[in-house]
Structure formats: C-alpha cells, structure tokens
Amino acid sequence: xxxxxxxxxxxxxxxxxxxxxxxxxxxxxxxxxxxxxxxxxxxxxxxxxxxxxxxxxxxxxxxxxxxxxxxxxxxxxxxxxxxxxxxxxxxxxxxxxxxxxxxxxxxxxxxxxxxxxxxxxxxxxxxxxxxxxxxxxxxxxxxxxxxxxxxxxxxxxxxxxxxxxxxxxxxxxxxxxxx
Amino acid sequence: xxxxxxxxxxxxxxxxxxxxxxxxxxxxxxxxxxxxxxxxxxxxxxxxxxxxxxxxxxxxxxxxxxxxxxxxxxxxxxxxxxxxxxxxxxxxxxxxxxxxxxxxxxxxxxxxxxxxxxxxxxxxxxxxxxxxxxxxxxxxxxxxxxxxxxxxxxxxxxxxxxxxxxxxxxxxxxxxxxxxxxxxxxxxxxxxxxxxxxxxxxxxxxxxxxxxxxxxxxxxxxxxxxxxxxxxxxxxxxxxxxxxxxxxxxxxxxxxxxxxxxxxxxxxxxxxxxxxxxxxxxxxxxxxxxxxxxxxxxxxxxxxxxxxxxxxxxxxxxxxxxxxxxxxxxxxxxxxxxxxxxxxxxxxxxxxxxxxxxxxxxxxxxxxxxxxxxxxxxxxxxxxxxxxxxxxxxxxxxxxxxxxxxxxxxxxxxxxxxxxxxxxxxxxxxxxxxx
Numbered sequence: 355x356x357x358x359x360x361x362x363x364x365x366x367x368x369x370x371x372x373x374x375x376x377x378x379x380x381x382x383x384x385x386x387x388x389x390x391x392x393x394x395x396x397x398x399x400x401x402x403x404x405x406x407x408x409x410x411x412x413x414x415x416x417x418x419x420x421x422x423x424x425x426x427x428x429x430x431x432x433x434x435x436x437x438x439x440x441x442x443x444x445x446x447x448x449x450x451x452x453x454x455x456x457x458x459x460x461x462x463x464x465x466x467x468x469x470x471x472x473x474x475x476x477x478x479x480x481x482x483x484x485x486x487x488x489x490x491x492x493x494x495x496x497x498x499x500x501x502x503x504x505x506x507x508x509x510x511x512x513x514x515x516x517x518x519x520x521x522x523x524x525x526x527x528x529x530x531x532x533x
Numbered sequence: 534x535x536x537x538x539x540x541x542x543x544x545x546x547x548x549x550x551x552x553x554x555x556x557x558x559x560x561x562x563x564x565x566x567x568x569x570x571x572x573x574x575x576x577x578x579x580x581x582x583x584x585x586x587x588x589x590x591x592x593x594x595x596x597x598x599x600x601x602x603x604x605x606x607x608x609x610x611x612x613x614x615x616x617x618x619x620x621x622x623x624x625x626x627x628x629x630x631x632x633x634x635x636x637x638x639x640x641x642x643x644x645x646x647x648x649x650x651x652x653x654x655x656x657x658x659x660x661x662x663x664x665x666x667x668x669x670x671x672x673x674x675x676x677x678x679x680x681x682x683x684x685x686x687x688x689x690x691x692x693x694x695x696x697x698x699x700x701x702x703x704x705x706x707x708x709x710x711x712x713x714x715x716x717x718x719x720x721x722x723x724x725x726x727x728x729x730x731x732x733x734x735x736x737x738x739x740x741x742x743x744x745x746x747x748x749x750x751x752x753x754x755x756x757x758x759x760x761x762x763x764x765x766x767x768x769x770x771x772x773x774x775x776x777x778x779x780x781x782x783x784x785x786x787x788x789x790x791x792x793x794x795x796x797x798x799x800x801x802x803x804x805x806x807x808x809x810x811x812x813x814x815x816x817x818x819x820x821x822x823x824x825x826x827x828x829x830x831x832x833x834x835x836x837x838x839x840x841x842x843x844x845x846x847x848x849x850x851x852x853x854x855x856x857x858x859x860x861x862x863x864x865x866x867x868x869x870x871x872x873x874x875x876x877x878x879x880x881x882x883x884x885x886x887x888x889x890x891x892x893x894x895x896x897x898x899x900x901x902x903x904x905x906x907x908x909x910x911x912x913x914x915x916x917x918x919x920x921x922x923x924x925x926x927x928x929x930x931x932x933x934x935x936x937x938x939x940x941x942x943x944x945x946x947x948x949x950x951x952x953x954x955x956x957x958x959x960x961x962x963x964x965x966x967x968x
Contacts, residue, residue, distance in 0.1 A: 467567060474571055486571065490578040498589045505567065510592050519589050525706055526585040 371398075372408040373423075375416035380408065383423055390426040392477035411476070418472040421457065425481055428453050458488040463504055466492075495531045573597065577606045581704035581946050604948045605735070608681055611946045619644045619903060620944040621654065622684065624673045625937045639663035639674050639686065641703045643944050654931050661703040665955075666710060674699065676940035677739070678728035678790050682947030685728035685739055689785050692717055692724070700737070700765065702950040709953060714770045716743040716759050724758075727788040727795030729817040737765040737949075738817045740795060742777065755779050755802050762820065765953065778822040780813050787840045787898075791848055792878050793818060796825065798839035798850065810837050812850070826881035828873060840898045844887070844905070849874040851898050851907060872907060888923045900941030908941055 371388035373381045385405070389395045397409050411419060429450065436446035458466060466489055473482040493501055502509060509516070520527060567575075576584065576598065584607070588595040597603055624639045643658040663674075663686075674686040674697065683702050690696035692714070701708040718724045725742045742758040757777035763770045780799035788797045795815045800808035801824070809832050812825040831837060831852060839852045851872050870889065877883035892909070899908040899918065906922035908929065918929040918939070 470567060470571060474568060482571070482574075486574045487578055489575050493575075494579050494583045498586060501587055501590050505572070505590075507591050507594070509590070511589065516589055523585050523588075523706075526582050530586070 369405055371405060373419065374408050374410050375414055375419045376412050377416050379416040379419075381416075381419055381423055383427070384430075386430050387423060387426045390430060390478055391422070392479070393475065396477075413475045414472045415468065418468050421469060422472055422476060422478065422481065425453065425457055426478065429480065454484045454488075458485070463492070495529070497530050497533055500531075500533050569597075573603065573606065577603065577610050581607075581948055584948060585705055585951075598948070599952045601735070601952060604951060608945075608947045608949065611682070617943045617945055619654075620942050621931070622676050622686075622940040622942060623938065624675075637673075639666075641684075641944075654929075661706065663699070663701055663703075663708060664706060665708045666697070666699055673938050675785070675938060676942060677726050678788060678795070679942050679945075680728065680730035680737060680790060681949050682945040683730075683737055683949045684942070685726075685737075687726060689723075691726075698739070700950065702947065703944075704946045705948055705951055707950045707955075709950065709955065711739070711763055712769065714741060714743075714761060714763070715772060716741065716761050718743045718745065723784050725782045725784070725786040725788065725797055727790065727797065727815060729790035729793070729795050731793075731817045733818055734766065739763040740815055740817070741770075742782065744782075755781050758782075773820060778813055778815075780811065781808065782813070787842070789841045789843050789848065790817075791843060791846065794823070796841050796848060798841050807833075808835075810834065810839065812839075812841060812848070825875070825879065828881070828884040828886075842898060842901060844872070844874045844901050847874050847876065848878060849887075849901075890921055890926070892919065892921060892926070899939055902941070910939065 369385040370382050371385055371394065373383060373388065373391075373394065375381065388409075393411075394409050397403065398405065414422070432446045432450050432453070436443045457469075461469065466485065470482065470485045470489065473485055493504060496504075501507075511519075576587070576594075579587070584598050588598050621642045621644075622639070623642065624637070640660045640662050642654070642660050644654050674688055677685040677687050677698075679685065682704055683700055685698070685700055687698035688696045691698045698711040698714075699708050700711065723744060727740045728738070729740075730737055740760065740762050742760055744758045745756070757779050760773040760777045761770050762773060778799075780801055782797055782799045786797045786799070788795050790796075793816055795817065797813050799811055799813045801811050803809055810827050811832075812827060814823040814825055815821070816823065825848070826832070827839075827850075834854070837852055837854060839850050841848070841850045843849060849872065852870055854870055872887040872890075873884050874887055875884050887905075890907075896910045899910060902908055902920060904922065906920040906925065908918055908920045911917050911919045911928075918931065920927065920929045
C-alpha cells in the first residue's frame with residue numbers, strides 16, 4: 355500500500371477515507387476532503403457502504419488524484435477560514451485564486467486535460483470551473499490549428515469551405531498568437 | 534493496451550455511455566477526449582472573436598457555436614460578469630469637404646478603463662466599425678437602444694420607402710437591415726421608436742409609434758398614433774390593431790428599455806387643452822401600453838422637456854425647462870433643472886431627485902457615466918461634451934475626433950445574430966438630405 359507524504363499521520367483524529375487510483379495506489383484522505391469529490395460522496399451515500407471501503411477511482415491517474423487531493427485539502431482549509439468577516443472572505447478568496455493559478459501554471463496542455471477529466475469524473479464543481487477558465491484563457495488567442503491539436507479534433511471541412519469561412523470573417527483571424 | 538482497455542471498460546460502467554461514445558467518436562485516445570459538456574463550458578467563457586474563429590475548427594464545433602442553446606449559454610455568462618464597459622457609439626463623416634464624396638462611418642468605442650472612476654474614456658479601445666451596410670446612405674444613424682449586445686440603429690427618416698434601420702452586434706461584426714415598415718408617418722410629429730428584449734420567446738422587438746394627424750391640438754383630444762412591431766424571429770413588421778396609446782410624444786422621443794418595457798416621456802390630455810406629464814411604457818411581452826407616473830411636482834408643469842435615461846439600471850429622467858433667464862448667474866438658455874431616479878419601479882412616491890444643476894445651453898443628454906455624471910453635448914461650442922455630477926463638472930474632451938452624433942451605452946459581448954440569415958437591403962434607398 356502506497357503512502358505518500360501527503361497522507362495524514364495515523365494518530366490524527368477524525369475519519370479518513372481510502373481512494374484508489376487507476377494504478378492501484380491508495381490515498382488516505384480526511385473525510386471532509388474526500389467529500390469534496392461528489393462522486394466519492396455519492397459512493398458513500400448508498401446504504402450499507404462502510405467508510406472502510408476503498409473507493410475505486412479507475413478513471414483517475416495517481417498523479418492527477420494527488421493534485422486533486424492537494425487542491426481540495428487547501429480549499430477546505432480556506433473555506434473554514436472565511437465567515438462573516440468581509441476582510442477574511444476577501445483574503446480567503448485571494449488565496450484560493452492564488453492556489454488555482456499555482457495549480458495550472460506549470461501544467462502542460464496534457465496535464466490540464468488530465469486534471470479536467472479527473473475533476474469532471476470526480477464531480478468537483480469549483481475545480482472543474484477554474485480549470486475550464488484556465489483552458490479558455492490558454493486557447494482564446496490561439497489559431498484554429500492549435501485548438502484542433504489541443505482537443506485532438508479532425509478537420510472535416512473541405513479546403514473550399516474553410517477558405518470561404520475564413521474570408522467572410524477575416525477580422526476574427528487578426529491578432530492571433532503565432533503557433 | 535491492456536490498461537487502456539480496462540480504463541475504457543470501467544469508464545463505460547461508471548460514466549454516461551452516450552457521452553463517452555460521443556466523445557470517443559472524434560478522438561484518438563480516451564485520455565484526449567474532453568466530454569461535450571466540458572467543451573461547451575470552456576467555449577462559453579471565450580470572447581466572441583475567438584468563437585467566430587473557432588467555428589472553423591470542425592463542423593461539430595461550427596454547429597455547436599451557432600446553436601441557439603450555446604448562444605444563450607454564452608450570453609448568460611457574459612451578462613453575469615459584473616463589469617460591462619461603457620461604449621460610445623458615434624456616427625460621423627470622413628472627408629467632409631464634398632458631401633457627395635463623404636464617407637459615412639458608424640463606430641463603437643469601448644471604454645477600457647472600466648475600474649477607474651473619473652477616467653472616463655481616457656483609454657478607448659480600438660474602434661469597431663459598422664460594416665455591411667450601404668455606404669452611400671447619408672443618413673445619420675441614431676442609437677434607438679440595445680439589449681444583450683445587440684444595438685438597434687435607425688435614422689429619423691425611417692419610414693416607408695425611406696431611411697434605414699439596422700440591428701448590429703459589434704462583438705461578431707454582423708449587421709442586418711430591417712425591411713421597410715408598413716406605416717408611413719406624416720405631419721410634424723412623425724414617429725417614436727423603442728427597442729427591447731423579450732426573454733420568454735427569446736426575441737428582440739422594435740416598436741414604432743407613428744403619428745398621422747397633426748390635429749392633436751384640438752381641445753383635450755389626441756389622435757393616438759398607429760403602432761407596429763418588428764420582431765427578429767419573424768423578420769417582419771406587424772401592426773397592432775388595438776388603438777394606440779392616447780398620448781402625445783415629441784418627435785423621435787428618447788426611450789429606455791428596462792423591466793421588460795420600453796419607456797418614453799409623453800403627455801396625456803386633460804380637459805380643456807391641458808396636459809399631464811407622464812412616462813408611457815410598452816411591455817414587450819404582452820405588447821400592451823401602460824403608464825408610469827411622474828413626480829407630482831412635475832406632472833402639471835408646462836413646456837417640460839423630459840429625457841428618459843437609466844442610472845444604475847433604474848428608470849431615470851433628466852428634465853429641463855426652457856428659457857430660464859438668470860442674469861445674476863450670467864447663464865441663459867436651456868437649463869437643466871434636475872436629475873430624478875425612480876428607486877422603486879412603479880411607485881411614484883419613490884421618485885428621488887439626485888441633483889439640481891444649472892448649466893448653459895446644451896443640445897442633448899448623452900447618458901450617465903459609471904461615476905454617476907450626466908454627459909451632455911453643449912450647443913455652440915463645436916459640440917463639445919460636458920459632464921456634470923453632484924460634485925464635479927467640466928468639459929470632457931475625448932481622444933476621438935469630433936463626431937456628428939454620439940451616444941453612450943453599455944457594451945455586452947454576445948453571439949446574438951450569429952444564427953440569423955444575412956438580410957441584404959433589397960430596396961433602393963433614396964439619397965436624401967442629412968437629418
């Protein structure tokens with residue numbers, strides 16, 4: 355059983371949940387953090403499922419799951435900090451934005467897509483939201499070819515059709531980042 | 534490969550089969566595929582220019598981006614952004630010397646410094662020019678109104694066989710011309726128009742009130758205007774058979790759209806030739822006229838000029854009375870009495886005076902800036918703009934060459950009009966005098 359440095363120490367109070375990534379690696383996380391993953395929450399909402407059961411997350415790689423857990427852990431901490439105080443809320447919001455920026459900054463396109471798939475499968479709304487925003491920012495000034503590569507899409511337009519559309523909206527092709 | 538197969542199998546068990554298969558159809562490997570809902574989410578956050586370009590990515594993306602559902606999703610996200618820059622719509626001539634050769638341009642400038650107060654239009658963005666309309670038309674286009682990023686522009690001569698009316702979405706650089714209206718005005722009042730959005734049918738409507746009779750001065754009697762409506766979905770004008778509202782509106786009266794209705798200042802007849810000042814409303818969903826009361830103190834005032842506007846989304850008006858000569862202030866001519874705002878819609882008692890101001894002669898109220906100042910165009914000073922508010926006043930010189938006509942509005946990014954077929958003006962428009 356793998357036990358990476360992020361797991362809580364054995365004598366920490368409170369329940370933990372075990373999550374298994376696609377390669378079999380097991381992550382032990384605090385219950386509050388695990389419940390951020392709606393998919394995991396639904397898993398335990400079923401009658402008769404004990405908290406000792408290992409949750410199989412067959413669609414999520416261990417790298418992605420580690421990052422997801424790290425993000426959710428910080429998000430839970432930040433949410434606990436904010437309350438009625440405007441100032442505290444503002445600070446928490448800024449910290450969360452910093453956390454999100456940090457998560458995506460070093461990620462390759464493949465890495466971000468993997469995280470999106472994980473956040474989508476695990477049903478973590480806030481994380482999926484900022485990841486989509488981050489991808490949007492990445493691609494908004496890019497060329498059509500770049501986008502096709504990023505999303506791995508086939509061009510099914512004929513050369514004539516594509517030429518015609520490009521001419522009709524030439525203005526939309528101005529100022530695009532070079533590939 | 535075995536791991537891949539296992540991943541595919543387990544995903545089929547745990548996920549929605551349909552979305553997985555749909556996603557797989559276009560991708561090479563499972564790990565590359567983002568589900569359609571995720572792609573829609575990502576795309577709905579993009580600016581209009583990117584989306585117009587990305588229609589070329591694939592046929593599926595083209596039909597997704599042009600779909601009414603996506604256009605609505607994108608619009609909702611755009612509207613929920615709290616910051617919408619103000620924009621100035623200008624219509625002016627280039628190459629003035631010879632009228633016949635002058636190129637008429639209609640341009641939108643965006644205010645990029647949307648967070649800084651007091652720096653109104655210090656940094657206008659690159660302009661967006663209205664394209665796709667006949668440049669030989671020498672009419673000035675006035676801004677009738679805007680909704681969801683769609684601007685309605687018309688010239689005052691817009692009538693049967695004359696003039697021009699256009700719906701323009703600057704974020705996708707697409708404009709369509711409206712067909713000829715059915716009703717023809719005559720007499721000095723001619724017409725007033727209003728533009729608004731109806732969410733239940735997701736439709737944009739232009740309402741046109743046409744006066745045909747100049748005998749409105751008969752004691753207590755007003756010949757109501759005829760009313761017709763253009764809707765984007767049908768693409769045609771349709772007359773309203775119910776009698777028009779029994780009000781008197783000045784020619785090309787100011788209008789605002791809020792709370793689902795277009796509003797114009799008007800006068801309702803009382804006995805013996807007297808009039809009561811009111812604000813007429815036209816609900817675009819029910820297509821019915823109503824009335825919003827004005828502050829009691831102003832209802833009976835004669836020669837009251839009222840310009841309706843919006844202040845922070847609330848119904849407001851600027852009213853002025855003519856020819857108040859105040860020698861001790863060395864000011865004369867038109868004087869703005871006050872700016873009023875209706876804090877609670879429909880509740881006449883909630884009319885609140887924002888501020889009293891006196892300034893010299895001015896042509897027109899352009900609008901309210903984000904910092905709550907009224908922007909007007911001064912008469913006789915080369916059409917310079919002047920802004921004044923409770924605590925500040927002064928000339929506003931924009932780094933934009935002097936336009937003939939100028940309007941202030943709020944800019945919203947949207948894809949509205951994207952899936953509407955291009956409509957080329959089919960009729961020959963007569964060259965006419967500038968209006």
